[in-house]
Amino acid sequence: MSATRLRAQPLPDLRPQPRRSPAHAAFRSARDLLQRLRTRPDAARREFAWPRPTHFNWALEWFDVVAAEEPRPALELVHPGGRVESVSYRELSARSDRLATWLRGLGVRRGERVMVVLGQQVELWETLLACLKLGAVVIPTYTSLTEAEARDRFERGGVRHLVVRSRDVDRFAAVDAAVRVAVGGPVPGWHDHADARRTPGAFTPDAATPAGDVAFGYFTSGTTSAPKLVLHTHASYPVGHLSSLYFHGLLPGDRHLNVSAPGWAKHSWSSFFVPFTAQATLVVAADEGLGPEGLPGLLAEREVTSVCAPPSYWAAVVPHLGTAVPRLREATSAGEPLPDPVADAVAAAWGVTVRDGYGQTETTALIGTTPGTPRTPGWLGRPLPGWDLVLDEGHLCVDLTGAPVGMMAGYDDPEHTRRVLGGDRYRTGDVAEAGPDGLLRVLGRDDxxxxxxxxxxxxxxxxxxxxxxxxxxxxxxxxxxxxxxxxxxxxxxxxxxxxxxxxxxxxxxxxxxxxxxxxxxxxxxxxxxxxxxxxxxxxxxxxxx
CATH class of the missing domain: 3.30.300.30 (ANL, C-terminal domain)
Structure with missing residues (x-):
């Protein structure tokens, strides 16, 4: 759907707001600056300022606009056997438009929570974009959850609607959802996602989207306590992930692969906001998954230029480094510190430095070794543009006095949110140490x-x-x-x-x-x-x- 057609359609009850809006222009300007200064971190920190739109819908005002002008694929899903399913930006925009219109017809409304339980399949990206366009709150959840976890996440998340793989619907038999959508074939009592493909016409939003409205909910990993539901807004995630874009170093035309599974916040970083903000192509091993032994060959065959994986995955790839030599420009790791022997092995075999980064579900990327910056063993890097960090008796904290846009709106618990965000510092829960030239390293969780x-x-x-x-x-x-x-x-x-x-x-x-x-x-x-x-x-x- 073209930006021209949308300019002719004013939003109901509001002044006309074309999708190539002032918010789009501010977002593009900030993105362009970070890409221009991708190897100059000091200049990027000095010159970057968070865009602060009052209204912004990234799916409508960014993705759809670039989709009209971007000839390259948005997605390349690689299936077992080598079959490649390529989806253009324009096609993904149109598909998500039809899905948003169809979901609204079923009764999904702005502000209502939609749990999405899908694997690496085109319908996942269609659904994320469609929910953003609607103003519904999307709660992505990993596909391996148990029936008990499904019930817990549904109830504690205040979920109203479900979008689930057809083969997984039995896990939700005990929950009462208003709209149930099955993906992958008809299921009695569930709407068939395939019906959305027959919905005609472009999606017209019912109102402009306040940037402070909640857009995403993610449960934390729960390594030391019960998972908490973290809420992010239409600003804190798409705008906030400009810092994540800077860490990854993606440019228009790049081909990026991220091994994080859907349902975790890192997936929305590296498999949604970062590549599509960069106007890159996301290369994905389809729903059947990708083992570490297959990564080198896939990177080489699909001419991937950037890859991101957690340290445990990088370690598992090491025995297979010699099976292929991809031509990577960027390689990144996040979650926990990357062991030096692993980083050294990748550098020796592939000639690329795996750069460490750090962030949380509650934030976007906070710390990283950025493109062109030498890796310092044992250290994560420096604070990324837009973020000011302080150490309080060894505890890593985010300085909130500058109101960093990538900070979460809060938890789905007002009292806990007040305790965590009520002062001038957000305590990450990690113990850290400062080194020379502003370098930081995390020593572990407080616990x-x-x-x-x-x-x-x-x-x-x-x-x-x-x-x-x-x-x-x-x-x-x-x-x-x-x-x-x-x-x-x-x-x-x-x-x-x-x-x-x-x-x-x-x-x-x-x-x-x-x-x-x-x-x-x-x-x-x-x-x-x-x-x-x-x-x-x-x-x-x-x-x-």
């Missing part, structure tokens, strides 16, 4: 970092040392009771398959040679697999004693 004999112990640092042993694939460090120290560091180690077995004594000696006695690991146990969240983070709470 993970502990005292041993009066000394602060960082699980992240000990885990990084353990991973330098060739027989260690991964490790997690947790505190255990100790008669003399109160608590002591205990390592749970996942051995590297195919390597000679290593003993606990050998690993203790390996760590002792590299850290001070006050923060040493005191005991080791082995496991076939560390417990992880669906997003790949180690669930240390499951290991604690």
């Amino acid at each position: 993970d970092v502990f005292k041993s004999g009066g000394h602060r112990v960082s699980p992240y640092e000990l885990e990084a040392v353990l991973r330098t042993h060739p027989a260690v694939r991964d490790a997690a460090v947790v505190p255990v009771p100790h008669a003399g120290l109160g608590r002591a560091a205990h390592a749970v180690v996942e051995p590297e398959p195919g390597r000679p077995a290593v003993t606990a004594e050998e690993l203790l000696a390996h760590v002792d040679a590299r850290v001070g006695a006050a923060v040493r690991v005191h005991s080791v146990e082995f496991t076939d697999r560390l417990p992880r969240t669906v997003s790949g983070k180690v669930r240390r709470a499951a290991l604690a004693r």
Whole structure:
């Protein structure tokens, strides 16, 4: 649908507001500046200012506008066997228009919450765009959730409508949704998503979208406590993710692949707002998924220029680095610190630096090593444009006095929101350390970092040392009771398959040679697999004693 046609259609009850709006222009100007200064972080921090529109609908006023002028694909879904499903920006815009019109006809209204349980399939991106266009609040959820999790997320999320893969609908039998949409074939009692394809005409919004209206809800990963529902607005996510765009370093025409699964906030970073704001093509391994052994070949075959994966995935790719040599310009990692041996292996095999970044579900990207900046082992990087960070007795905090646009609206709990956002600082819950030239590193969650004999112990640092042993694939460090120290560091180690077995004594000696006695690991146990969240983070709470 063209911007010209939309300019001729004023929004009901408001002054005419074309989609190529002042908000679009401000957003484009900020994006262009960050792309122009992508290798000049000091200048980017100095010159960047958050756009602050009063009304903004990124799907209507950004995506649809660039779709009318962008000839390249928005999506390339690669199916098993190599079949590629290519969807242009213009086609995705039209499909989401039809879906938005159809959903509104079924009774989905502005401000109502829609839980989306879809895999890596075109319908996922259609649905995200359609919900944004409607002004409905989209709550993406991972497809592997259990029936109990489905009921919990539905009830605690205040969900009213469902969009679910047909094969997963049985998990929602116990919930009472107003509109139920099944994707992937007809299901009795559910509307068939395919019917939306037959809906004629362009979507016309019923009103302009206030930028402060809630647009997205994401549950946190729940590594140390029950997942919380985080709410983001039509400004805090699309505008806020300009910092994430700067971290990733994407440019128009890039071909980007992100391995994060739908249902986690990192998916909306790297598989939605960042590539489409950059006018890049998102390359996706379709719903059947992509194992680490297949990543090098896919990157090379599809001529991917940028890839993002969590540290655990990068570590699993290392044994397969020699199977293909992709021509990457950018490679990024986020979630937890990337082990130095993994970064070194990728650099040696592919000639690209894997850059670390850091953010939270509650924010957009906060810290990162940006394009063209040398990686400093052990350090995440510096604060990204638009964000001011401070350390308060070792606790990493966001300075709220400048009202950073990428900050969440709050949790789905007003009292908790007041406690967290009511002052001039947002406490991230992470313990961090500042280094030379403004570098920052995260030592662990408040709940993970502990005292041993009066000394602060960082699980992240000990885990990084353990991973330098060739027989260690991964490790997690947790505190255990100790008669003399109160608590002591205990390592749970996942051995590297195919390597000679290593003993606990050998690993203790390996760590002792590299850290001070006050923060040493005191005991080791082995496991076939560390417990992880669906997003790949180690669930240390499951290991604690």
